[in-house]
Amino acid sequence: MRTLYVELCKSPTAAARKSMTGKVLLSLFGRPDLPLSRAPYAAIGLTLAIVKYAGDVLLIWYATGVRWTPFDYLDPFKLPLLHRVENAQFGITLILMLWMVPFLWIGVVYTMRRALDAGWSPWWALAFFVPYLNYGLIFTLCIWPSSDKYAVGERGRTPVHGSPANSVALGIAAGVVFALAMIGVAVVLKGAYAFGLFLGTPLGMGILAGYFMSRDYDPSNMDFFFVSLAANGVAAMVLLAVAFEGAICIAMAFPISLLMTYGGAYVGCEIAIGGRAIRRPAASAMLLIPLLTLFEPAHIGARQLHVVNSSIEINASPAAIWPHLIEFQPIAPPQEFMFRIGIAYPTRSHTDGAGIGATRYCEFSTGAVVERVTTWDPGKRLSFDVESQPAPMVELTPYKDVEPPHLHGYVRSKQGEFRLVALPGGRTRLEGTSSYELDIEPETYWSLWTSASVHAIHMRVFEHIKHEVEFHAAQTSTAPLQ
Numbered sequence: 435m436r437t438l439y440v441e442l443c444k445s446p447t448a449a450a451r452k453s454m455t456g457k458v459l460l461s462l463f464g465r466p467d468l469p470l471s472r473a474p475y476a477a478i479g480l481t482l483a484i485v486k487y488a489g490d491v492l493l494i495w496y497a498t499g500v501r502w503t504p505f506d507y508l509d510p511f512k513l514p515l516l517h518r519v520e521n522a523q524f525g526i527t528l529i530l531m532l533w534m535v536p537f538l539w540i541g542v543v544y545t546m547r548r549a550l551d552a553g554w555s556p557w558w559a560l561a562f563f564v565p566y567l568n569y570g571l572i573f574t575l576c577i578w579p580s581s582d583k584y585a586v587g588e589r590g591r592t593p594v595h596g597s598p599a600n601s602v603a604l605g606i607a608a609g610v611v612f613a614l615a616m617i618g619v620a621v622v623l624k625g626a627y628a629f630g631l632f633l634g635t636p637l638g639m640g641i642l643a644g645y646f647m648s649r650d651y652d653p654s655n656m657d658f659f660f661v662s663l664a665a666n667g668v669a670a671m672v673l674l675a676v677a678f679e680g681a682i683c684i685a686m687a688f689p690i691s692l693l694m695t696y697g698g699a700y701v702g703c704e705i706a707i708g709g710r711a712i713r714r715p716a717a718s719a720m721l722l723i724p725l726l727t728l729f730e731p732a733h734i735g736a737r738q739l740h741v742v743n744s745s746i747e748i749n750a751s752p753a754a755i756w757p758h759l760i761e762f763q764p765i766a767p768p769q770e771f772m773f774r775i776g777i778a779y780p781t782r783s784h785t786d787g788a789g790i791g792a793t794r795y796c797e798f799s800t801g802a803v804v805e806r807v808t809t810w811d812p813g814k815r816l817s818f819d820v821e822s823q824p825a826p827m828v829e830l831t832p833y834k835d836v837e838p839p840h841l842h843g844y845v846r847s848k849q850g851e852f853r854l855v856a857l858p859g860g861r862t863r864l865e866g867t868s869s870y871e872l873d874i875e876p877e878t879y880w881s882l883w884t885s886a887s888v889h890a891i892h893m894r895v896f897e898h899i900k901h902e903v904e905f906h907a908a909q910t911s912t913a914p915l916q
Contacts, residue, residue: 469551469580470544476576478544486537493530535693541568542701545575553581556705560641598651602661605647609639609665609695614672627840627874636691639665640698641705648706658703662695677836680829682776686883690876738877739848742885744892745865750903752813752854752862758899759816759852760785760794765898770890773799776828777887780895800824805850814854820847826887844873845884864899866892 487504494502546559552575561571613635620631643661647653653661666688673679748755764782773779778800785794785807794805801824809817825841853865868888874880 470547471551471580472548472576472578475544475548475551479541479572479576482537482540486533489533490530493533497530539697543704545571546701546704548575551580552578553583554578559701559705598653601647601649601651602653602657605643605645605661605699606664606668608646609643609661610668610672612642613639613665613669617673617678621839627844632687632690632875632879633694636666636694637698637701639669640695640700641702643695644699644702645706646702647699648703653703658696658699662692662699666691666695674831677831677833679838680776680831680836682827682830683838683840686880690879738881739869739871740877740881740885741867741869742888742892743865743867744889744896745863746893746896746900747857748862748864748900748903749860750862750907751860752856754907755854755862755864755899755903756813756816758902759854760788762895762899762902765894768894770894772887772890773894776830777890778824778826778828780891794818798824800826800828803847808849809851815851817849817851819849823847826884840874846871846873864896866896868892 487502491502494500542559542562545562546556549556549558558571562568616631616635616638620635621627640662643665644653644658647657647661670679670684670688673684674681761784762782765780768774768779770779778798781797781799783794783796785792787793789810790807792807792810794807796803796805803820803824804822805818806821807816807818809815823846825837826845827841829836829838829841848869848871849867850869851867853867855863855865857863868891870884870888872880872884
């Protein structure tokens with residue numbers, strides 16, 4: 435890299451300078467296997483930071499009306515950034531998640547290249563994922579002098595000897611072992627579904643798989659995809675076989691896991707290429723991720739209160755609807771796909787007593803939600819706090835009564851409310867609000883699934899009440915006079 439800059443400065447002709455400029459640009463952006471000196475690393479990093487910050491400001495302001503400042507990145511109660519748009523529209527949340535991906539990828543790859551140029555192990559790039567430590571790492575690499583320890587000439591891969599299938603199989607096996615170890619550390623030892631588990635596990639799984647398959651073999655893009663898919667598939671089958679997890683949650687986690695594993699495989703491949711002179715075992719460097727997971731706080735940011743709002747219009751007065759909020763008759767078996775595969779669904783409700791302090795029981799397919807009434811305004815508003823709740827789902831597994839740890843205490847319903855709003859023509863809008871907390875990271879990703887389930891629960895109850903009320907009104911209007 436330094437040689438290219440020297441040649442560029444010495445080139446006497448415009449054509450030569452143009453040719454050398456092309457080589458410099460290729461080394462910066464087209465060759466992720468080349469070391470990167472501190473000046474371009476700092477310049478590229480500062481440029482990308484400005485672009486990323488501008489995008490964050492615009493998206494957060496549009497979604498929430500809140501101004502995002504550079505100091506907010508240092509505030510532990512505002513991490514992760516996605517929590518700032520918790521109650522925004524799904525599209526904005528998804529855009530912000532996708533907006534983060536390329537910067538994360540570029541940051542890891544360029545940090546790895548800078549580490550090689552500085553004479554550090556490329557495994558230091560993993561620290562890019564550690565909050566606060568990544569700032570110190572970036573600053574240090576911006577000022578650390580270059581070294582010839584890992585010169586370009588030392589970094590070529592040796593010719594392939596033996597079957598590529600062996601390299602791929604070794605990569606898959608290494609990734610699966612790492613994933614199971616991470617689950618053991620995070621869930622069994624610590625009992626936490628935090629960032630280290632859901633992001634560190636697939637990332638580390640991909641890095642190890644890509645590293646081991648690339649040491650003596652030159653993989654293609656399809657090889658990366660295959661090893662990522664196979665590693666996730668084998669890990670999922672092991673979890674199912676030992677009755678530790680069910681198919682529903684594995685399916686929910688699969689998209690983000692496959693994406694992170696695929697990206698990690700590229701990083702592992704680059705480490706294998708760039709670190710040919712490094713003979714230390716890869717496993718020793720990968721101990722960084724489970725150790726960080728073990729000491730990771732349960733919540734990097736403040737716990738969020740997730741709110742779901744739903745509504746329906748009913749051809750009846752608020753007074754006619756009110757009794758059905760207090761108690762509604764059994765609902766027919768569900769037709770919705772999510773309920774038929776195991777997500778808990780409401781079946782009926784009844785209330786003991788009347789007024790503030792009354793106890794409302796909403797029966798679900800997995801048990802009863804016990805609610806204490808806090809607002810009792812007949813024909814207008816019914817509010818309650820949730821005192822206890824059953825499991826949010828019944829997992830799909832080959833075994834009977836398998837209950838993974840996350841089914842108890844990691845999704846907590848907090849409050850609920852019904853409002854009746856009178857509309858012209860004797861109609862009423864029934865509005866429902868539910869709030870809940872999650873102890874599973876990343877909250878923004880899992881809240882998409884949870885909020886969709888809560889909304890489906892709302893609409894199942896609302897459609898049933900609408901049918902009950904309108905059917906009763908029709909029967910009453912057509913009844914013969916005595």
